[in-house]
Amino acid sequence: MANKSVDHAFTATSLNSAATDPTFAGALSFMRRRFTKDLTGADVVVWGVPFDAATSNRPGTRFGPQAIRRASAIFDNDPQYPFNRDLFAEMAVIDYGDCLLDYGNHQETPAAIERQAKTIVDTGAFMLTLGGDHYVTWPILKAHAAKHGPLALVQFDAHQDTWFDDNKRIDHGSFVARAVRDGIIDPDRSIQIGIRTHAPDDFGINILYGHQVEEMSASEIASTIISHTKGAPSYLTFDIDCLDPAYAPGTGTPVSGGPSSAKILSVLQRLHQLDIRGADVVEVSPAYDHADITAIAGATVAMYMLGLHAERRATASHG
Secondary structure, eight states: OTTOOSOHHHHOSSTTOOOOOOTTSSOOOGGGOEEOSOOTTOSEEEEEEOOOTTOSSOOOGGGHHHHHHHHGGGOOSSOBTTTTBOTTSSSOEEEEEEOOOOTTOGGGHHHHHHHHHHHHHTTTOEEEEEESSGGGHHHHHHHHHHHHOSBEEEEEOSSOOOOOOOSOOOOTTSHHHHHHHTTSBOGGGOEEEEEOSOOSOOTTOEEEEHHHHHHSOHHHHHHHHHHHHTTOEEEEEEEGGGSOTTTOOSSSSOOSSOOOHHHHHHHHHTOTTSEEEEEEEEOOOGGGOSTTHHHHHHHHHHHHHHHHHHHHHHHHHTO
């Protein structure tokens, strides 16, 4: 036990130190990263946005960040598959905790999320968000676009989220339409993967429908994403209902006919060429989950996002 520790989220002596907590114990930060509001020295900031007042079907994603953090405890500090590296050896990652929101004043929520996201993004750190319903991506996109300009949106989802709104609604089904209209994303370089519903307008965004994803290989899907974004600064958003409900039952608006977690993780693994400036995993709703299936999928997607960022940093450092 001499080399073991517990509660690494509080006792870590370095942002790059490995954790040795038992998977069944210890403070449940994301992948045992240090809990802190001090952004100094952080290369990556993980935070939660526990908001679900924009849902059109089943609520409960306000508990998503907790569930994803809990599920991430299964990741030990051996080299993470499939990246074969200690993600934190050369990349300082913190868990910033959660966005502070007033549950009784939802009209203030967008500005609160954007303001707190901007604090993180303006440091230059890569921000990984754990949602929350998909509405939270809207103010987060605004914070990123303010720093990086219009972004290519890479959206894994069963829904297009391009329904009309009046720019006042708090709705998880319209943030993409609003982002196009406001010039936050570039529709010509944006792409949606796994769509299994119809919306009135696609705004010119390229769509890989569920049946196409089923017929394509992971390599073909990844190549399509990379070629379509054309090297533009990108934002990666992953709605867990992109996956078939067999692999992600714990979500508010499940749609049958989706891909497996194995296939989509294989796609994500191949996206290291994307210039990803920020990312999120949303719509994990643990009340409808079983045996943490959905939370484990969400935590794994989030870990892959960190792995992609670690690979890109390593490539940049070696010229």
